[in-house]
Amino acid sequence: MSGEDRKSDLAREHKERQEKRAAAEQSSTAKRNTFIGAGVAVAVVAGGIFAATTLGGNDDPRNVAAESSPSASASASASASASVPIVPSTPAKAGPVTCTYKRDDSVPNKFVGLPGKKPNMKLKKMTITFNTGKVVVDLMTDAAPCTVNSLSFLNKKHFYDNMKCHRLVTPDVAGVHLLQCGDPQAKADGKNPTDGQGTAGYVYGDENTEIPPAKGVVFMSQPGDAMGQNNSQFVFSLSDENTQIGAGFSTVGVVSEGLDMLVGLAKNGGDLIVNEADITGDGGTTAPKNPVIIKNIKFS
Known part of the structure; x- marks a missing residue:
């Protein structure tokens, strides 16, 4: 298939998806799909919440497990802005922690290696310096x-340095309020049709999935019906209204400082750039008009 034919097919599929969404009822399932991007087509993710899908056989990343059995329950300071209880999942049993990561180059990626199997359990804070605060x-x-x-490993490789956050949505645009970052290929200009597809070239299993995305929760992104496809992209939940989506995401922590700044990045759809050329067809590359850039990240 030629490049022009491919573009034509993508445009047709994009139009068909738009027509179907316009006719669809606003059920809770539909809301979840809008939020997390169920319905992966041509190895891209609808709805903007990222993960690429590797299909079939023993290579299915759903079989990739992060084998974690920490000896104590998690400790994280709950955000004062979150009105929904945020309680980390309880580990199944005590014992050493071993992590498993699997190479996946089925979509565009910036591969800087695989993280080690033994995590540093002493890390308690992640401080992200944006150009906005x-x-x-x-x-x-x-x-x-x-x-x-995984996040700490990628940060040591300077993976996130000077990276643009490619997706910012408000309730009037997508029914949810969130900021999404972590695509190394993203231009976040409202023009690049493939924003939201980029990865670090590997996947790993789900953890701490019992927490609904309340305001201040930071979680990893995956397609709506996917499992075990966590990667480099992470999401800040900026409203308690997002809890309507339910739990199921790998939650990494809770914002304890700077949440008001994040919420203030966009007050409505007028602060956003809607990418009509987005080949996922679901607003996955709705970018902030004023760029949001990760300058650096520090773990402690």
Whole structure:
């Protein structure tokens, strides 16, 4: 198939998805799909919440497990702005923690290696310096050791330095309020049709999935019906209204400082750039008009 034919097919599929969404009822399932991007097509993710899907056989990333059995429950300071209880999952049993990561280059990626199998359980905070201000995340390391280990590894490789956050949505645009970062390929200009597809070239299993995305919760992104496809992209929940989506995401922690700054990035759809050329067809690349850039991240 030629490049022009491929573009034509993508445009047609994009139009068909728009027509179907316009006719669909606003059921709770539909709301969840809008939020987390169920319905992966041509190895891209609808709805903008990222994860690429590897299909079939023993290579299915759903079989990739982060084997974590920490000896204590997680500790994280709950955000004062969150009105919904945020309690980390309780580990199944005590014992050493071993993490498993699997190479996946089925979509565009920036591969800097695979994280080690033994996480640093002493990491408790992630401080992100944006061009717009500082955000501190209290990590749930005991409940999500392999998630924290992955983020820390990528940060040591300077993976996130000067990276643009590609997706910002408000309730009037998508029914939810969130900021999404972590795509190394993203341009966040409202023009690049493939924003939201980029990865670090590997996947790993789910952890700490019992927490609904209340205001201040930071979680990893995956397609709506996917499992075990966590990677480099993470999401800040900026409203308690997001809890209508329910639990199921790998939660890494809770914002303890800088949440008001994040919420203030966009007050309505007028602060956003809607990418009509987005080939996922579900607003996954709705970008902030004023760029939001990760300058650096520090773990402590």
